[in-house]
Structures are given as C-alpha cells and as structure tokens.
Amino acid sequence: MSINKITVLGSGVMGHGIAQVSAMAGYTVTLRDIEQSLLDKAMEKIKWSLNKLVEKQKLSQQDADKIFARITPIVDLKSALKGADLLIEAVPEDMNLKKKVYAEVDNYAEGKTLYASNTSTLPITDMAALTNRPERFIGLHFFNPPQLMPLVEVIPGAKSDQSMVNMAMDYCKKVGKQPVLCKKDVPGFIVNRIFIPLVHEAAYCMDRDGASMTQIDSAVKFKMSFPMGIFELADYTGLDVIHKATVEMHTRDPKVLVPHPKIKQLFDEKNLGQKTGKGFYEYKGDKYERVNLTEQEAATYNPIKLLAVAANNAAWLITNGVCDRAELEKALKLGMGLKKELFVTVQEFGPKNIVKALQDLASKYGQFYQPDTYLVDYYA
Numbered sequence: 001m002s003i004n005k006i007t008v009l010g011s012g013v014m015g016h017g018i019a020q021v022s023a024m025a026g027y028t029v030t031l032r033d034i035e036q037s038l039l040d041k042a043m044e045k046i047k048w049s050l051n052k053l054v055e056k057q058k059l060s061q062q063d064a065d066k067i068f069a070r071i072t073p074i075v076d077l078k079s080a081l082k083g084a085d086l087l088i089e090a091v092p093e094d095m096n097l098k099k100k101v102y103a104e105v106d107n108y109a110e111g112k113t114l115y116a117s118n119t120s121t122l123p124i125t126d127m128a129a130l131t132n133r134p135e136r137f138i139g140l141h142f143f144n145p146p147q148l149m150p151l152v153e154v155i156p157g158a159k160s161d162q163s164m165v166n167m168a169m170d171y172c173k174k175v176g177k178q179p180v181l182c183k184k185d186v187p188g189f190i191v192n193r194i195f196i197p198l199v200h201e202a203a204y205c206m207d208r209d210g211a212s213m214t215q216i217d218s219a220v221k222f223k224m225s226f227p228m229g230i231f232e233l234a235d236y237t238g239l240d241v242i243h244k245a246t247v248e249m250h251t252r253d254p255k256v257l258v259p260h261p262k263i264k265q266l267f268d269e270k271n272l273g274q275k276t277g278k279g280f281y282e283y284k285g286d287k288y289e290r291v292n293l294t295e296q297e298a299a300t301y302n303p304i305k306l307l308a309v310a311a312n313n314a315a316w317l318i319t320n321g322v323c324d325r326a327e328l329e330k331a332l333k334l335g336m337g338l339k340k341e342l343f344v345t346v347q348e349f350g351p352k353n354i355v356k357a358l359q360d361l362a363s364k365y366g367q368f369y370q371p372d373t374y375l376v377d378y379y380a
C-alpha cells in the first residue's frame with residue numbers, strides 16, 4: 001500500500017491541520033470542502049501556521065512555500081478524489097451527514113483509495129458498513145490541533161484488514177505522530193473513554209462534596225498530575241465537543257458514563273468554554289487564559305473519586321483488551337498531557353483506597369462505579 005496522494009474531506013478545525021501535517025511529510029494533498037470560501041479560510045490558516053514555523057526558524061521560507069504548494073483546495077468532489085491513495089474524512093460529527101458523504105464518495109473514489117475517518121466518537125464498524133470497502137476502512141483519530149498534538153488513535157473496525165492497520169501506523173509515523181492502536185471499536189476509544197466521564201464526575205464532586213471548581217481543579221492538577229484542572233480542560237476542549245461526545249458515547253452504551261446535567265446546560269446556553277468567553281469559568285480576553293490553580297488550594301481537597309473513576313475506566317479498557325497498560329499510559333500522556341502515569345498515581349493513593357472509593361460510590365450511585373476486576377484482582 002504505497003500512499004502518495006491524500007484527499008482530506010472537510011477543511012475545518014481538524015481537516016486543515018491534517019492536510020498541513022500530511023503536506024509537511026511530503027504527501028501530495030487535496031483539501032475538499034463544500035464551498036470555496038471555506039477552503040480559502042482553511043488555506044489562510046495553513047499559511048499562518050507555516051509562517052509561524054518560519055518565524056520560529058523551524059522551517060525555511062522555501063520549504064514552507066513548497067509545503068503550501070503541495071496542498072490543492074478543490075470543491076468538486078470527483079476531481080478532489082481523482083488518484084487518491086488515501087482519503088481522510090473530517091466532516092462534522094453527524095452519522096447522517098457521514099452516511100451522505102460516504103455514499104457520494106463511493107460514487108467517485110477509485111478502487112485503490114483507502115478510507116480513514118477522523119471521527120472522535122462514531123462507531124468505525126458502522127461507518128465502514130456504509131461504504132463499498134469496509135475491509136479498507138479505518139479510524140484515524142487525530143487530536144486538536146493536529147499540527148501540535150502528537151497522538152493519533154488508530155481504530156480498526158470489525159472488518160478492517162490488518163494491512164490497513166499497518167498502513168495507518170506507517171502514515172502516522174511518517175507525519176511525525178505517535179500512533180496508539182485501539183484494538184476494539186469501543187465508545188470513546190481510549191482517551192475520551194477516560195476524559196469525558198471525568199468531566200461529568202468533576203461536576204458530581206461539586207454537588208456531592210460541596211467543593212469549588214478551583215479546589216477540584218487544583219487537586220486534579222497538583223495531586224493527579226494533570227496538565228490543568230478538569231473544568232479548565234473541559235473549557236479548553238469546548239463544551240460543544242464534550243456534549244456531543246457525551247451524547248454519542250452514552251447512546252452507544254449507557255454504561256460508559258453518568259451524564260451530569262451541567263454539561264448539557266452549558267451547551268444549551270452556548271457557554272462553550274474559552275472560545276465563547278464562558279464555560280465553567282469566565283475568560284476576559286481573546287487570548288488563551290489559564291485558571292489560577294494553587295498547591296495551597298489543592299491541599300484542601302482529596303480528588304480520590306476522580307482518580308477512582310479514571311482508573312476504573314482505564315482498567316475496563318485493559319480488561320476488555322482494548323489496549324494494554326503501556327499503550328494506555330502512552331495515550332494519556334500524549335493525548336491528555338498527564339505528567340505521571342495514571343497507575344503510578346493509583347499506587348500512591350493506595351489501590352485498596354481506590355477500590356473502596358468505587359465500592360462506596362457504587363453503593364450510593366449505582367453500577368457505573370462498580371470496580372473493574374483489573375483493579376480488584378491486580379491489587380488484591
């Protein structure tokens with residue numbers, strides 16, 4: 001499977017970044033969107049990003065120009081797909097839209113074209129089944145922004161050929177990313193399986209423990225070795241992204257999280273986080289702002305329930321053969337910026353205490369908190 005020409009469908013937040021990293025690795029790229037004005041904006045963003053690299057002397061102007069010239073923006077789908085070895089789809093997260101898009105793509109794509117989707121939450125197997133080549137379909141989940149985030153989750157669907165996994169791993173390495181294989185097509189894949197339920201749990205901790213947002217966030221940052229607080233991370237990610245991921249994951253399997261109404265409320269109010277100036281926190285300026293979190297405040301709250309929920313979902317992934325512990329820790333480090341391995345933090349808090357915290361939560365709030373056998377057996 002030799003990949004030379006890549007077509008990226010969708011030039012939004014993710015698509016333009018994927019097009020850029022692919023062009024930087026030497027691929028010939030076609031970027032397709034439904035309107036020329038959207039493509040113009042995307043090409044502007046790519047130019048801006050390449051200029052930044054030139055300013056920082058990470059790239060020469062000559063190389064930046066060559067990279068930019070490797071990307072051709074095209075609205076016409078048939079022309080955009082001509083000669084494509086690999087299609088990377090990054091259109092909005094809506095199964096009905098994806099269905100429509102893949103039906104169109106099947107009409108024009110050449111027999112040799114391999115399909116990859118950047119979906120965060122939709123089932124890869126179901127999406128593959130919409131196409132005329134389910135065995136040559138794979139999930140390629142980049143993180144935002146693709147230019148900076150090193151992690152890509154590679155998710156084979158039930159029918160994906162092993163050669164697709166090899167192709168995806170090679171492609172990721174070629175574009176300078178670190179792939180993690182998510183062996184099963186489970187809701188949330190690896191990182192979102194841990195992250196999304198944690199946002200809900202943090203909201204429950206406010207209600208149940210009477211703790212403030214900065215108390216919880218300070219504890220998450222300084223005691224759980226997260227790069228920032230969980231509410232802060234939610235605002236940074238966007239409450240729209242979190243709400244939609246919640247709905248998709250919960251619809252696929254109600255056991256994966258217990259939705260807290262605050263997330264939907266913020267989404268409905270259009271308080272989406274940093275980008276709208278308000279989410280869990282309020283932000284004053286246009287520039288990215290950090291919340292003031294301190295070790296003093298961290299000392300006033302024990303985040304054991306949050307750690308327990310994260311560890312329990314991590315354990316579920318290992319028990320169910322989605323990934324092993326090493327791959328899990330790699331994904332959390334690269335995808336969420338954890339500064340210390342999750343299970344090292346578990347060890348520090350005391351595994352028995354974690355299991356006990358889960359048992360207490362399960363007795364009060366139900367099945368979701370039932371400790372996974374990996375935690376119970378491993379630390380027995």
Ligand code: NAD
Nearest residue numbers: 009010011012013014032033090091092093118119120144
């Ligand atoms: P976006 O809304 O920013 O961009 C999507 C683009 O697709 C838009 O420009 C839209 O005009 C275009 N589009 C719509 N129909 C199209 C068609 N038929 N052909 C080509 N383009 C079409 O969305 P996004 O945030 O870039 O998300 C894209 C995908 O990436 C989704 O599946 C999402 O779940 C996933 N994802 C998003 C993030 C994130 O943080 N935004 C992170 C990882 C993965």
